[in-house]
Amino acid sequence: MQYDPDYEPKMPVGAVRGDIRRQDYCPMCHVPRYYYVDEPRTCVQCGEAFTFGAAEQKHWYETLQFFADSIAIRCLDCRKQQRGKVAITRQLVAALAAQARSPDDPACLIEVAEARVRYREAHGTGALDSGLAAARRAQKFWPDQPRAIFWEGRLQELAGRPVKARACYQRFLDAYSGQRGLQPQRRHAEEFLASE
Numbered sequence: 001m002q003y004d005p006d007y008e009p010k011m012p013v014g015a016v017r018g019d020i021r022r023q024d025y026c027p028m029c030h031v032p033r034y035y036y037v038d039e040p041r042t043c044v045q046c047g048e049a050f051t052f053g054a055a056e057q058k059h060w061y062e063t064l065q066f067f068a069d070s071i072a073i074r075c076l077d078c079r080k081q082q083r084g085k086v087a088i089t090r091q092l093v094a095a096l097a098a099q100a101r102s103p104d105d106p107a108c109l110i111e112v113a114e115a116r117v118r119y120r121e122a123h124g125t126g127a128l129d130s131g132l133a134a135a136r137r138a139q140k141f142w143p144d145q146p147r148a149i150f151w152e153g154r155l156q157e158l159a160g161r162p163v164k165a166r167a168c169y170q171r172f173l174d175a176y177s178g179q180r181g182l183q184p185q186r187r188h189a190e191e192f193l194a195s196e
């Protein structure tokens, strides 16, 4: 089957012209897109209706050259969230690789503990024990390290052990002396201690 790349069918109102030379499709299985129209869709993740817009489709199939079968199944918000999840997974994989190379480096251990927390927060699943072990091991090499203590507390909290979490957050606040970049953690610890 041959498609004429210069064919210009009459387009519906609001449609965007397609350039089939730029599209990746199989002429046996697909009809190339001579034009794009807004497509109403339902997000597989949140169930909300969204529009897979004509201009966005042209970007997918001609600029990014996604294969003709690809189609938006998530709304924009869920796609952003999904990208965030992918980044968090990469962060965990990188932290575990760094820990494997330098098992006694407290900075690497703290990275693993934090990455385990972020992963659980984003995905709702994932092991916490190896994060806890990493946070404790980091404190063995680097006692009173507020970052390590905080992530131990957060992991205890996620594991459903509020008493242990409280003890960690208290130790964290005692060890904290205004270190940069730990303000959100301080706020979290204070709120947790005030809440129970």
Ligand SMILES: [Zn+2]
Residues within 6 Å of the ligand: 043, 044, 045, 046, 047, 048, 074, 075, 076, 077, 078, 079
């Ligand atoms: Zn959605």
